[in-house]
Amino acid sequence: MSQLQILDAYFAENREKHLEELSEFLRIPSISSLSEHKQNIQTAAEWLADELRELNIENVSVDQTAGHPVVYGEWLHAEGKPTILFYGHYDVQPVDPLHLWESEPFNPVIRDNKLFARGASDDKGQVFMHLKMIEALFATEGTLPVNVKFIYEGEEEIGSPNLPAYVEEHKTKLAADLILISDTGLYAPGKPAVCYGLRGLTGVQIDVRGAKGDLHSGLYGGGVQNAIHALADILASFRDEHGTIQVEGFYDKVLPLSEEERQAYRELNFDEAALKQEIEVIELFGEEGFSYLEQTWARPTLEINGVFGGFSGEGIKTVLPAEAGAKITCRLVPDQDPNEIVELLKAHIDKHKPKGVEVTVSEFDKGAPFLTPFDHPLIQAAGRSYERIYNVPTAFTRGGGSIPIVAAFDEILSLPVVLMGFGLNSENFHAPNEHFHLENFDKGLRVLGDYLYEVSNLKF
Structure with a gap:
């Protein structure tokens, strides 16, 4: 035997x-x-x-x-x-x-x-x-x-x-x-x-602060910055319409896929139609020029995991929110360094901070x-x-x-x-x-x- x-x-x-x-x-x-x-x-x-x-x-x-x-x-x-x-x-x-x-x-x-x-x-x-x-x-x-x-x-x-x-x-x-x-x-x-x-992981929380408290939108609207609008501007600046991350230097150290790897992924014949049906989405979305497997296995990401601020109860409350925030995480690939990516995120947020608000950035745990x-x-x-x-x-x-x-x-x-x-x-x-x-x-x-x-x- x-x-x-x-x-x-x-x-x-x-x-x-x-x-x-x-x-x-x-x-x-x-x-x-x-x-x-x-x-x-x-x-x-x-x-x-x-x-x-x-x-x-x-x-x-x-x-x-x-x-x-x-x-x-x-x-x-x-x-x-x-x-x-x-x-x-x-x-x-x-x-x-x-x-x-x-x-x-x-x-x-x-x-x-x-x-x-x-x-x-x-x-x-x-x-x-x-x-x-x-x-x-x-x-x-x-x-x-x-x-x-x-x-x-x-x-x-x-x-x-x-x-x-x-x-x-x-x-x-x-x-x-x-x-x-x-x-x-x-x-x-x-x-x-x-x-x-x-993939590695890193992330931050963005906190936006405007006025000392929520303001009446009729009395102050149009003359004072809205914290949620300011946050939305920051969030919108992270990616373009094609899913490419716009943070300067974000891709600089990404280790490219070899042709052997890309061919191996193609040979898996991944069924994107079945995935769309399984998760019930109309279409998939990701960085252009890469297949779904390449996007999810070997390319870095920047995702908004949560947004908070303002009034979200039943009905409407006409206020200018004084505070707003969001949680951001990035999946990282070789040879990206989590600490460097956090610094790039901070620099990007500072560069795109709208007028009339203060922005603070808190770091989460990191993994390479x-x-x-x-x-x-x-x-x-x-x-x-x-x-x-x-x-x-x-x-x-x-x-x-x-x-x-x-x-x-x-x-x-x-x-x-x-x-x-x-x-x-x-x-x-x-x-x-x-x-x-x-x-x-x-x-x-x-x-x-x-x-x-x-x-x-x-x-x-």
Whole structure:
């Protein structure tokens, strides 16, 4: 039997046992954003640590931070072989609104070969796959084809505020040849994807102040600046009618797409008509000269996320609003720097500030973009492992969203990051009725096992 066949037999024989163990993990309400679940977070961290010890992983620890704990472990006995650092998170989102759940969020149930529970897909189910893959290799081979380290955090859903400092402090301990993360998804059902890049994020809040208070529009209208009109002028200055961002210098450091990447995106044959129908819009809109996938994966954005000010109750109130504001976020791509972009935004706002108002700008949290080269041997090896199990070509994609800690890993540890996820966009992570398709749980275990053998034979 081949190595893959041996693993397949082990996973098939132990499937029910593994699903019950995963359900035990999912029953822990490890909600990181709610202080009343602090002990549950600790319980989940200890559960993970116990699992690692059961696998004979060494130097396992639950390391306290200024927030929630980091779980660490290692096995370093594959002499002369690469070292993989596995990352994931054991915290989950809140479950509100509870009445929309069809089953209890922390009482896992299986319906239609889908496992329903908070954290099933994001990210406990995928973290659990790392552990069971390691278990299978030890059980069938008695050893591992590569060296492994594990770092699992309990703060990803609140922006990983303490993990960068932990990584910086433990750089030597975390040294490896690559970081493997399973917290992304497939391109489509039955269509695997290796995500090799993520957009960064930065943003500001704009507050516009005019008179000392709202003014009567009959007495003062036409002679005093309206804060909302002033804000609207600023907002309108950000983009032209074609969707091109007008902030001076905004595109200066954008890393262009290679022709190989653009061709790979074209070959995905993305169905824009189906997307329009799904989200119920008449037409799509984005920066001219780029396809929808290029616009959402590899081009930067500037979006107005919220506008506030004036009177919005029933009926009409004839006032000149004294205050108005807006929240702006930008998705960034390599090689844009979040701090530089904020300074460019501030300069643009100052340049376009209308007369008669004062404008202040407040910064939000920032995350840098991330990219492992499309043709990197570790990325291509991941594609081969997916194809071996799914029997279809692997899509090589970038993610339109942001996982700030990925960029921090890249910056602090200077390692290639391989994102091998098994979720689907339809699985309601962060929403009621989160679930994980067990077809991808089953196949994902085999993909991960195969990838360790792929990595063990690479020279890089």
